[in-house]
Amino acid sequence: MGDAMAVGWIVLIVVGAVIVLLPAVTVRVVPQASCQVVERFGRYTRTMNAGLNIVVPFIDRIRNRVDLREQFNIYPPESVITEDRVVIDVDMIVYYQVTDGRYATYEVDNYVQSIQLVAFNTLRNIVGGMDLQMLLASREEINAALRGVLDERTSMWGVRVNQVELKTIDLPEPLRRAEEEQMRANSEKRAAILRAEGERQAALVQAETERAVAAARGDQDGAGDRKPAYTPAARRPVHEPLHRDDPRRLGSYRLRARLGQGGMGTVYLGVTPGERLVAVKVIKKEFTEEPMFRKRFRREIDSVQRVGGFHTAPVVDADADGDPPWLATEYIPGPSLDDVLKQVGALPTRTLYTLALGVADALRGIHVCGIVHRDLKPSNIIVSGMGPRIIDFGLARALDGSKLTRSGHVVGTLGFLAPEQFTGAQITPATDMYAFGTVLCHAAGAAPLRDGESLESALELLPAGLVGVITRCRETDPALRPLPDEVLKELSPGPAPSEDWLPPHIRTMVDLHNRPTVSAP
Structure with missing residues (x-):
């Protein structure tokens, strides 16, 4: 009798434990802006979206957890060769977003590495048809071309590329020095233009002031025949000063x-x-x-x-x-x-x-x-x-x-x-x-x-x-x-x-x- 009761208690305890633990092992909470890919006996069965989901223990297996928010990867510099045989290092940043967790799991082994591979292969092909001068002036065009190719390729992986940006283009040392010298020359040219513009404006103000003085003297000499005083036109500032009632x-x-x-x-x-x-x-x-x-x-x-x-x-x-x-x-x-x-x-x-x-x-x-x-x-x-x-x-x-x-x-x-x-x-x-x-x-x-x-x-x-x-x-x-x-x-x-x-x-x-x-x- 005592043994039967003991066995009964053990059964009750086991059943109770199963009842308590069953929700913990069967219910899965999928976070917002994410999904999970589920397999049964090694074959895809469904994609669980955000919220509460049921997974059968020992039968269902979560194959992949996918973040559906926009991500970005900064890829390390890669060497590319221009049409005129100049070797430069270029790095880029790619913004992407998974749109289909199932395709992102099964259509490609690693979509992050695949995006990098496609991006730099495409970049080499584009840069290979440009000389250095064209490359330096065509960054936005290259970004657009890269995104167009990536859009086409990654759509088959359940991934959407939102933006591609070339971050830096490292020139060889001799070319970098030449570029810096050219930038200094351009800066000096613009400074000369600014100085000439300032001198021109100063000359205009001086001439207007002299005309104003002359007009004032004429008014004094011409009794009863006064002309309105002439006010020199001040140069319009780029930024207008704050008004009295503006916040500080x-x-x-x-x-x-x-x-x-x-x-x-x-x-x-x-x-x-x-x-x-x-x-x-x-x-x-x-x-x-x-x-x-x-x-x-x-x-x-x-x-x-x-x-x-x-x-x-x-x-x-x-x-x-x-x-x-x-x-x-x-x-x-x-x-x-x-x-x-x-x-x-x-x-x-x-x-x-x-x-x-x-x-x-x-x-x-x-x-x-x-x-x-x-x-x-x-x-x-x-x-x-x-x-x-x-x-x-x-x-x-x-x-x-x-x-x-x-x-x-x-x-x-x-x-x-x-x-x-x-x-x-x-x-x-x-x-x-x-x-x-x-x-x-x-x-x-x-x-x-x-x-x-x-x-x-x-x-x-x-x-x-x-x-x-x-x-x-x-x-x-x-x-x-x-x-x-x-x-x-x-x-x-x-x-x-x-x-x-x-x-x-x-x-x-x-x-x-x-x-x-x-x-x-």
């Missing part, structure tokens, strides 16, 4: 000057505690009174902080709950494209091609992150020494739906609005491509058009290689407009590279923005 500090940033003012707010030049320059945009008070604005603004800040690349101004800090709300981006020293076009007119062909490629590459990076700019125009493009940069991307959507924008009907700037922005149809990345085509028209001198003049009548003002792209971008039907990748492919390669993508007078404007700014009182 926001967050940890000291504000030093005004960079500009638009429909959404005022942009200030700020300085971090480490003396780095940032552009701080402060939102107008009337927007903050809209109940849903801060929520939209916070959401858009989270979105745009994911955007990277060489052709945008990254968001480095923000405060959607501040009074007033603000956000800070990297300061890009240079004038806006709008200022450039107002001062120098239509851009030369080489500059126009570089502008088109840079803006198209930036739009590609913005659209990959699920963001539509909605207000692309010359004043939202900075012309810098390192190429064109897009600013204010994604912020127009924070305004969309507010009482203020509803009273204005549309979000955006007249002259650059796509047809769907007027009709209330769905806003898509194709909306930005319409504005992109219009921006190129302005930069080439084919817009704005006079009354009764059509775009077709102004196409002869455009370089022949841009006519097709611009015409497609300005299609009424969004589905007929090209993607940024298609624009990059069609425009690469453009004209033969020259010493500098900016002509001297525009380079001077850029250099003036690099001058130190005097702090406001």
